[in-house]
Amino acid sequence: MRRASGRAVRHRGERAILREMPTRGDTPIRGRDPSWPAARSGPPVLPGDDPRSIAIAAERLRAGGLVVFPTETVYGLGANALDPRAVARIFAAKERPAFDPLIVHLADASAVGTYAETEDAEDPRVVRLAARFWPGPLTLVLRKRAVVPGIVTAGLPTVGLRVPDHPVARALVRAAGVPVAAPSANRFGHISPTRAAHVVAGLGSRVDLVLDGGPCRVGVESTVVLLAGGRAALLRPGGLAVEAIEAEIGHLEVLVDGAPGTAELAPGRAGGHYAPRVPLEIGDPLDPESAPAFAVRPGERVGLLAASAAGRDAAEAAGGPFAAVEVLDADGDLVGAAARLFDALHALQDAGLSRIVAEPVPDVGLGRAVMDRLRRAAHDSRAVNR
Ligand code: TXA
Ligand code: MG
Secondary structure (H helix, E strand, O other), rough: HHHHHHHHHHHOHHHHHHHHHOOOOOOOOOOOOOOOOOOOOOOOEOOOOHHHHHHHHHHHHHHOOOOEEEEEOOOOEEEEEHHHHHHHHHHHHHOOOOOOOOOEEEEHHHHHHHEOHHEEEHHHHHHHHHHOOOOOOOOEEEEOOOOOOOOOOOOOEEEEEOOOOOOOOHHHHHHHHOEEEEEOOOOOOOOOOOOOOHHHHHHHHEEEEEEEEOOOOOOOOEEEEEEOOOOOOOEEEOOOOHHHHHHHOOEEEEEOOOOOHHHHHHHHOOEEEEEOOOEEEEEOOOHHHHHHHHOOOOOOOOOEOOHHHHHEEEOOOOOOOOOOOEEEEOOOOOOHHHHHHHHHHHHHOOOOOOOEEEOOOOOOOOOHHHHHHHHHHHHHHHHHHH
């Protein structure tokens, strides 16, 4: 199928196919995403499940272009990882600081040894995690081979590798025939996108093409684990529970922000996270100490990010009325909460609020990724607003 569509593109030309294919810019197609904005400008947005889209996007990647594609975690802003000029365009489009390395996406685990040192690629823990969790929301940071350009790893001796679990992402990487460097497809410091509409609103025509795969299933970024130089450390909690990883390979060190060595090993933690335009604070409606957070002063428009329906009811009993309410998961399920987190933050950020109060979730399983993102958002909003 891939070869057939590849032939079709060469034979008929990309422009002709783009003209013929319904794109999001012209008409809302297939009704997959009701939140699609009416804007007519912006990049072509093609349906990810059409093999012609994959062929066009793969060609764009090989030609040095920027292609946004869905993964199971969040949308990625992809470029050919072996083309330093293309990778430089990622940093420019995102306005991302050059010290923050990118994850390289592979079609399958067999390519690990091409990009990582043999000793790390053959480390039994790496082999085990790859076999158990790839494709999936896990990034392994291993010592890199020389073939990986320094710009991809921000000059670090290690590279983050991941096999995404999304049919569009895998078809694209396979069809491109090159590894794909891709950070989340948001501007630096903004909320990660879990829908194509978020990408178009945030990056617009800074990208060459967007593949629409509908909403992302996992909804938070991959869990990043360092397995290099004899270490085993959690660099970022994410869409794969730490407990599941530890059940396979034993205890992971947890790096503490600000501790010696953390910034060198995990540069992304220094500042590559969501800094809300609207101040956000974490408050537990059942904790009297949080009462001021739930008290709405006259003229204030406060948004509530509740972990569950019960949390919403408790918050409404503790204070309010709230101008906008988002419930992460009615039953308080943590997988459901992670899946809704960025969507809910996008909605609250666009609701014209003075501030957001967010209910904490338990710090276990995927709750760890949710709390990590909320704490960083709260920390940054203090820095920005006080
Ligand atoms: O789920 C995901 O991981 C998404 C999708 C698109 O794959 N990607 C993503 O990329 O979240 P980004 O760039 O937004 O976050 C990648 C994180 C950054 O915090 C970065 O610092 C860290 O991974 N990272 C990448 N390579 C690294 C390396 N060699 N050493 C330490 N940290 C690394
Ligand atoms: Mg990111």
